[in-house]
Amino acid sequence: MKTVITFGTFDIFHKGHQSYLEQAKKLGNYLVVVVARDKTVEMVKNQKSVNSEQERIRTIKNNKISDKVILGNLRNKYAAIKKYKPTVIALGYDQKVNLAELKEKLKEFNLQIKIVRMKSYKPEIYKSSKLKDKL
Numbered sequence: 001m002k003t004v005i006t007f008g009t010f011d012i013f014h015k016g017h018q019s020y021l022e023q024a025k026k027l028g029n030y031l032v033v034v035v036a037r038d039k040t041v042e043m044v045k046n047q048k049s050v051n052s053e054q055e056r057i058r059t060i061k062n063n064k065i066s067d068k069v070i071l072g073n074l075r076n077k078y079a080a081i082k083k084y085k086p087t088v089i090a091l092g093y094d095q096k097v098n099l100a101e102l103k104e105k106l107k108e109f110n111l112q113i114k115i116v117r118m119k120s121y122k123p124e125i126y127k128s129s130k131l132k133d134k135l
Helices: 015-027 040-043 053-063 079-084 099-108 129-135
Strands: 003-008 030-035 068-071 090-093 114-117
Touching: 003 079, 015 030, 015 053, 015 068, 015 090, 030 053, 053 079, 053 129, 099 114
Parallel strands: 003 030, 003 090, 030 068, 090 114
Antiparallel strands: none
């Protein structure tokens, strides 16, 4: 089985998120989506999400693209990678990730995982920060 893992906040789910998950799903046959915890969103983005982690996880599950939807781990952001041992990590086109640190962790876990950036989908329209401004 070729497992793909993605990470995101997925607040105000939109066509850009839909495209991201569809692209990720095409990279394998089992898609794990890790939804950011409310505390993580506040810490990383310095603001609260519009929708709670439970609402966001429900939206992703209802979307039916993913095979498994989980909440991120508050103590260890690499826990899902270690647990699911994916073949591919699919990153959003604008997702801020310390690639050097990620690659170091993969080495530490003795995992050979391909890291792929997904293409944007109309980012001038479908970007959470732009949609939040309209609320």
